[in-house]
Amino acid sequence: MKDIFLEKLSHIYSPSHLKKVITGLETSKRPVTFRVNYILSNESEVEEALEKSNIKYKKIDVFSGIYQLDLDLNESDLWSLDIYTSWKIYLQSFASQLPVHFFEATDETINILDATAAPGGKTLQLAEMFPNATIYAVEKSKVRYEKLKYNIKKLWENPSQSPLIRGEVNRIQAFHLDITQIWKHEILKDIKFDKILVDVPCSSEGRFHIHDPKCFDHWDQWTNKRYYRLQKSILDAILPFLKSEWELIYSTCTLSPEENEWILHYLLCNYPELSSLPIDLKQDNIQPWITQFWKYIYKKETTNCIRCLPSEKSEGFFIAKLVKNIN
Numbered sequence: 001m002k003d004i005f006l007e008k009l010s011h012i013y014s015p016s017h018l019k020k021v022i023t024g025l026e027t028s029k030r031p032v033t034f035r036v037n038y039i040l041s042n043e044s045e046v047e048e049a050l051e052k053s054n055i056k057y058k059k060i061d062v063f064s065g066i067y068q069l070d071l072d073l074n075e076s077d078l079w080s081l082d083i084y085t086s087w088k089i090y091l092q093s094f095a096s097q098l099p100v101h102f103f104e105a106t107d108e109t110i111n112i113l114d115a116t117a118a119p120g121g122k123t124l125q126l127a128e129m130f131p132n133a134t135i136y137a138v139e140k141s142k143v144r145y146e147k148l149k150y151n152i153k154k155l156w157e158n159p160s161q162s163p164l165i166r167g168e169v170n171r172i173q174a175f176h177l178d179i180t181q182i183w184k185h186e187i188l189k190d191i192k193f194d195k196i197l198v199d200v201p202c203s204s205e206g207r208f209h210i211h212d213p214k215c216f217d218h219w220d221q222w223t224n225k226r227y228y229r230l231q232k233s234i235l236d237a238i239l240p241f242l243k244s245e246w247e248l249i250y251s252t253c254t255l256s257p258e259e260n261e262w263i264l265h266y267l268l269c270n271y272p273e274l275s276s277l278p279i280d281l282k283q284d285n286i287q288p289w290i291t292q293f294w295k296y297i298y299k300k301e302t303t304n305c306i307r308c309l310p311s312e313k314s315e316g317f318f319i320a321k322l323v324k325n326i327n
C-alpha cells in the first residue's frame, strides 16, 4: 500500500513539493505543542511556570497563546506542572488549533455546532473564543463521546468555571449522535446555527509516518473516496441548519484532493447559496492550490482554502471557510 500511496502523492505534488512532503511524513518526532486555556489562565502565568521549571519553549506567533516545547522535551515534562494538572494549558497539535481561528470574532449570543467534536480540543477553543456562545458538540462514537464529556467536565469542575455557565445553562452541551441524523434529534432539529465547525473524519494522511506500516492498515486506493462519501453525507445533513449570512469551517488533516478540494467543489456546485471565503496563513509550508486532479477540474473558488504541507513542525492539513448567502 505504501507504494500506491507514494505514487498517488507524486500526482498531487510537484517534484519540489513532493520532496518536502516526504521529509514531513518521515518525521518521527514533532515538537510538543499546546495552547493557553484562556478560560483558566493567561500567557504570563504559563510562561512564568515554564521558566520556573526550566522548560525550554517557543511561542508560535501565528495566533495568540500557541507554544511549542524544544524538540528534546516530551509531554511528560509537563505532567508535574500546575498549569498542566489544572488544565491551564491544553495539549493540541499546531494544525489542530488553527481552524477555529478562521471564524469571525463576535460577542453576540450565538449557537455554534461542533458537528464531529471528540475529543473536544476545538470545542473548548470555541468556548474560549466565543464568550457568549452555546456550543453544541456532537460525536457519534460512544467511546470518543465519553472522552469529549470528560474533557468538558474537567473545565466544568474547576472553581473558575463560571465563564462556561450562562444563567443555569452549561455553555457546552455534548450529544452522542450520528450527525447525519440531526434532522430528527429532538433538541438539535429546532436550532439554526450561527457557526458550524466540521472537522471531519478523514483518512489522516497528513499525520502518516511513512515508515510505520501501521499507517497503511487502514489505507488503500479506495479510502479517499469512502471518506469523500462520508464527508459529503455529513455536510448535506448539517447545511440546512446553518443560518443565512453565517459561516462554516471545514477542515481535514489529510492530503488527497478527494477529501479536500473535491468536497469544496461539490458544495459550491450543489449549494448555490454557499460562497467560499479567502483565508490566509503566514507559514512557510503552505502549498499552492490544487485546481485539477486526474481528469477533474475544480471550481476556481476552491483556491480560497488553505493547504499545508506536512513538515517537521506540523502535520499536513486543509481548511476551508464557507458562508451562506441570503436566498
Ligand SMILES: C[S@@+](CC[C@H](N)C(=O)[O-])C[C@H]1O[C@@H](n2cnc3c(N)ncnc32)[C@H](O)[C@@H]1O
Binding pocket: 096, 115, 116, 117, 118, 119, 120, 121, 122, 123, 138, 139, 140, 141, 144, 177, 178, 179, 180, 199, 200, 201, 202, 234
Ligand atoms: C477529526 S475527529 C474530530 C476532532 C475534534 N474536532 C477535536 O479537535 O478534538 C472526527 C470525529 O468525528 C467523529 N465522527 C465520525 N462520523 C461521525 C458522524 N457521522 N457524526 C458525528 N461524529 C462523527 C469521529 O468519531 C471523530 O471523533
